[in-house]
Amino acid sequence: DQQVKQNSPSLSVQEGRISILNCDYTNSMFDYFLWYKKYPAEGPTFLISISSIKDKNEDGRFTVFLNKSAKHLSLHIVPSQPGDSAVYFCAARTDSWGKFQFGAGTQVVVTP
């Protein structure tokens, strides 16, 4: 039973435009969310996170939005660059338990 879902397996976007990646979760106890980025043949690397007490967190070109009532978070990449082409994983956990639940990932391809 997947508690974290990324329903779009892939996303293609033009360089310079906005990439929007979506993630839905079912467990209302989740209170911390992260996005990881993964290049082929490499392990995922941490990108950005958000606590449930916030609804937005920004880091350079990356912004994560959290809508707790809808149990939905999104990652915005503006502007998209060719180096952003990678798989993006959404992850969530409860504060009282260290295990993360990961989504299936979204493959982003940024075209020139």
Place this chain on the structure above:
Amino acid sequence: DGGITQSPKYLFRKEGQNVTLSCEQNLNHDAMYWYRQDPGQGLRLIYYSQIVNDFQKGDIAEGYSVSREKKESFPLTVTSAQKNPTAFYLCASSLGFSSYEQYFGPGTRLTVT
């Protein structure tokens, strides 16, 4: 240069053989994890260890075993009891089990035929 190493990158085994995947970290992290990734699925937790000489089953531990005799090492054995062992295996570590950020190794792709 601190990080997590996993070896080998690619591993091929015959069905019925046990195989051990290596994971080493020099980040001085207490907690270590093993995940499995299959196409179309998120990373699933196999085993985790909060501290040396201690480990717990994750969500899909059947057919796997681990040991944590040293802080920097957390090898995973895929036994012949694992029904579908072919997958991409990722090792990760974090400062502590409650730490928010996990650091991942490059992974090992295991193919069993």
